[in-house]
Amino acid sequence: MKLVPLVSTGGNHSPSDWAQATTSIIFQSDNPAADVVRQHIIDALEFSYGEIIDMERALLADDPEHCAKPYDISFFADVSACLCQNAARDTPFVLSDEWKDAAFQTIGNHFVTAVHIERLLFAEQHPENTAAVAYHDRFHK
Amino acid sequence: MAITSAYCTSAKAEHLWGAHCFAGQVTPTGTTSSGSFQITSLSAATGIAVGMSISGTGIPAGSVVASVDSATAVTISKAATASGSGVTLTLVGDVFKIALFKASVVGSFGAATVNYTDMGSDETSGTGYTATGLALTNVSPTTSGTTAYVNFSPNPSWTSSTFSTDGCLIYNTNARLGGTSGTNTQGAGRAVGVFSFGGTQAVSSGTLSILMPAAGSSTAIFRIG
Numbered sequence: 001m002k003l004v005p006l007v008s009t010g011g012n013h014s015p016s017d018w019a020q021a022t023t024s025i026i027f028q029s030d031n032p033a034a035d036v037v038r039q040h041i042i043d044a045l046e047f048s049y050g051e052i053i054d055m056e057r058a059l060l061a062d063d064p065e066h067c068a069k070p071y072d073i074s075f076f077a078d079v080s081a082c083l084c085q086n087a088a089r090d091t092p093f094v095l096s097d098e099w100k101d102a103a104f105q106t107i108g109n110h111f112v113t114a115v116h117i118e119r120l121l122f123a124e125q126h127p128e129n130t131a132a133v134a135y136h137d138r139f140h141k
Numbered sequence: 142m143a144i145t146s147a148y149c150t151s152a153k154a155e156h157l158w159g160a161h162c163f164a165g166q167v168t169p170t171g172t173t174s175s176g177s178f179q180i181t182s183l184s185a186a187t188g189i190a191v192g193m194s195i196s197g198t199g200i201p202a203g204s205v206v207a208s209v210d211s212a213t214a215v216t217i218s219k220a221a222t223a224s225g226s227g228v229t230l231t232l233v234g235d236v237f238k239i240a241l242f243k244a245s246v247v248g249s250f251g252a253a254t255v256n257y258t259d260m261g262s263d264e265t266s267g268t269g270y271t272a273t274g275l276a277l278t279n280v281s282p283t284t285s286g287t288t289a290y291v292n293f294s295p296n297p298s299w300t301s302s303t304f305s306t307d308g309c310l311i312y313n314t315n316a317r318l319g320g321t322s323g324t325n326t327q328g329a330g331r332a333v334g335v336f337s338f339g340g341t342q343a344v345s346s347g348t349l350s351i352l353m354p355a356a357g358s359s360t361a362i363f364r365i366g
Contacts, residue, residue: 117348
């Protein structure tokens with residue numbers, strides 16, 4: 001039941017911080033030889049976090065109703081889970097399909113949270129956006 | 142004193158009483174008839190439980206599911222105010238919230254914690270944090286092997302915040318079970334789990350997120366094995 005707090009000094013967490021936090025949950029090994037696999041996973045996730053955060057910011061800027069729409073991260077989560085599984089290729093470690101399925105759940109949850117934070121921050125900066133304020137109030141009232 | 146991570150003992154008994162509904166949101170369509178308590182022609186009744194809140198065009202605020210009548214019909218607690226077919230309905234279980242303890246709490250919190258009101262002055266405060274904490278979004282219970290578990294998504298996040306915290310409490314805001322819960326005589330605020338962060342977490346004009354453990358049979362935040 002361990003919870004992992006993630007703290008930033010402003011705005012959303014950086015893609016690097018997100019990648020480190022997600023990796024600490026989906027890939028846990030004390031074996032020093034696992035460091036290469038761990039770093040490959042971090043690199044794959046950092047790229048994906050950068051993509052989804054940039055995409056969410058663009059959508060928020062372009063669509064006044066965006067905050068009323070469902071999260072749309074499943075494609076990125078699916079691709080990222082595959083990339084993470086492939087991180088163990090050519091190493092002694094085997095990341096099974098069951099591992100990938102579990103990683104997909106955590107990666108998806110964290111991607112949604114990164115998007116969620118962008119929406120919260122957007123609402124705080126745009127009180128005139130009805131959809132964004134309604135989104136913010138769902139959690140903060 | 143201290144914060145000890147634990148599945149609250151009172152919550153275990155409350156599960157057997159039916160006091161907590163972790164059901165996630167479902168959005169079937171159905172037919173409403175003005176003045177009628179029954180909704181018919183549901184596209185699906187899967188995931189609908191008695192007591193879930195229900196909203197949609199023609200559904201009065203505060204309505205809940207009174208009974209599941211068939212695979213295509215439910216009765217709700219308030220009569221519809223409009224007639225319509227193919228109406229999108231939104232149903233969800235209880236609203237759980239996460240509240241944060243301050244740094245260096247005075248009281249002891251863990252398995253014996255029974256209600257949000259137990260936190261008292263040990264709840265944190267500061268910029269960006271509102272007393273009672275944040276609402277969580279339920280992800281419907283599921284199973285793996287012989288274990289059932291629940292999860293929440295997205296993870297809770299406090300943006301533009303400045304405060305410190307040593308742990309958190311997850312509790313149910315719905316009063317699904319009557320009677321006293323701790324010092325709360327209305328039955329709401331029942332504690333489900335207490336979690337230590339293993340040290341003080343401080344955020345300064347930034348974002349604090351609490352990342353839930355992986356949603357699996359040996360890792361998920363609440364599990365029945």
